[in-house]
Amino acid sequence: xxxxxxxxxxxLPKKSEWGAARQLTAPRPVTVSVxxxxxxxxxxxxxxxxxxASPGRGxxxxxxxxxxxxxxxxxxxxxxxxxxRQAYRTLLVTAPGLGNYISGAILFEETLYQSxxxxxxxxxILTEQGIVPGIKVDKxxxxxxxxxxxxxxxxxxxxxxxxxxxxxxxxxFAKWRTVVSIPNGPSELAVKEAAWGxxxxxxxxxxxxxxxxxxxxxxxxxxxGIERTFEVAQKVWAETFxxxxxxxxxxxxxxxxxxxxxxxxxxxxxxxxxxxAEYTLKLLHRRIPPSVPGIMFLSGGQSxxxxxxxxxxxxxxxxxxxxxFSYARALQNTCLKTWGGVPENVKAAQDAxxxxxxxxxxxxxxxxxxxxxxxxxKEGMFVKNYSY
Numbered sequence: 001x002x003x004x005x006x007x008x009x010x011x012l013p014k015k016s017e018w019g020a021a022r023q024l025t026a027p028r029p030v031t032v033s034v035x036x037x038x039x040x041x042x043x044x045x046x047x048x049x050x051x052x053a054s055p056g057r058g059x060x061x062x063x064x065x066x067x068x069x070x071x072x073x074x075x076x077x078x079x080x081x082x083x084x085r086q087a088y089r090t091l092l093v094t095a096p097g098l099g100n101y102i103s104g105a106i107l108f109e110e111t112l113y114q115s116x117x118x119x120x121x122x123x124x125i126l127t128e129q130g131i132v133p134g135i136k137v138d139k140x141x142x143x144x145x146x147x148x149x150x151x152x153x154x155x156x157x158x159x160x161x162x163x164x165x166x167x168x169x170x171x172x173f174a175k176w177r178t179v180v181s182i183p184n185g186p187s188e189l190a191v192k193e194a195a196w197g198x199x200x201x202x203x204x205x206x207x208x209x210x211x212x213x214x215x216x217x218x219x220x221x222x223x224x225g226i227e228r229t230f231e232v233a234q235k236v237w238a239e240t241f242x243x244x245x246x247x248x249x250x251x252x253x254x255x256x257x258x259x260x261x262x263x264x265x266x267x268x269x270x271x272x273x274x275x276x277a278e279y280t281l282k283l284l285h286r287r288i289p290p291s292v293p294g295i296m297f298l299s300g301g302q303s304x305x306x307x308x309x310x311x312x313x314x315x316x317x318x319x320x321x322x323x324x325f326s327y328a329r330a331l332q333n334t335c336l337k338t339w340g341g342v343p344e345n346v347k348a349a350q351d352a353x354x355x356x357x358x359x360x361x362x363x364x365x366x367x368x369x370x371x372x373x374x375x376x377x378k379e380g381m382f383v384k385n386y387s388y
Contacts, residue, residue: 041209045253046293048172048211052132052255053294053322056361057103059213061298061328062092063136063175065108072332078341082110090116091339092332095350099129101357106134106175106213106326113169123170134173134213135166137201141179150190153178153197156204163208173211175257176201182232182264183222191239199243206253213296213326215257216240220301222264226271230261230279237287251291257326259300260310273306277313290320297323299330304356305373308363315366324364331356 070080139155339349
C-alpha cells in the first residue's frame, strides 16, 4: 500500500512547475446565455401602470362581489338586485370630474360587462372620464388545509382565458387579493401560499395585457402592536417579491396594493399618522424595488379620515414610487349613506364621493388637512375577519 506521503507528492507539481500549473488550471471565460421573459404587452403594461400612478390620482375600488355589494345595499335598506347594483355603480362612475382624482377603477365581472342606467357601457363611461378600467380576477378566499385556520386565494384555473376576454372587453389592469392573519400566526405555509399565488397571477396577467395589482393584505385583526405588523409585513413582502422574480414578473409593469403598517385594530396603543408613515415607508424602502411604479394602499377598515391622514403623512417627503390609494369603503362609505337608494339624492351622494376623492388626491400630493371633516367620516369601519 502506498504511503500518504507518496500519494500526496506524486500528484503535486514541483515548485519549479508552479507557474505552468497555474496556467493549466486557470478558469476559462464562460459565456452565459440568459433568457429574459418579455411580454408582447411590455410597453403597454408600463404605460398603463404609469397612467394609473399619475400625480394626484388613485384607484376607486368598486369590485365588491354581488354578495358583498348586497351587504352594502342592505345597510341602506335596499334589496340586492341587479337593478339596484346597476343604479349604485352608475352613480359612482358618472360623478362629474371624477377622473381629476381617480385614475383607475377596479370592477367586479358583472360591472365590466354592465351598462349604466342610461344604456352606455360602464367601461366606456370610465374611459371618457380618463379612468382606466380594471377587473377583480381572484375567486375568493377558502380554507387553507394544513394551516392554523388560515386562508388561501383561489382562481388560477382558467385565469389566462378569462383575462384574455377581460382585455377584449376593455380592462387594462387586474386585481388579486389574498390575506394574512397575524393572530393566526401567520404560518410559513400561509405566507408562501399567498406569495406564490400572487406571483403566478401576476405573470399570467402580464401575458394577457393586464397590469397586475398585487395585494397581500395584512388583516387588522388582533391586539398586536405596530412592530409586530412591521415584522410580518417584511416577511410577506420578501416572499412575494422572491416568488415574482422566480416567475419572471416585470416589476415595471405591476402595481402594489399593500396594507399600511398599523397596530392591530384591538391594540391598546394607537399610532399617529406620523408613526404609520414612518413604519410603512421603512417597510417599502426595505422590500420594494424602485422600479415598481405605484404603491396603491388599501384602507383596510380605517375610517375615511384616518386613511387620508395616513396617506398624507407618507407624502410629506420625496418617494421613489407614486404613493397613493386604492380605497373602497374609505371612498364610498359616506357616499352610500347619502344616497340611501333615493334618486333625488344622487347629486348629493356624488358630491360626497368627489369630496373624499379630492381629499385623497390632496393627500397623494402631501397637501391634505382634516379641517372641516364631518364627524361621520372619522368613524372606523373595521370588520373582524373581513373578506369578500
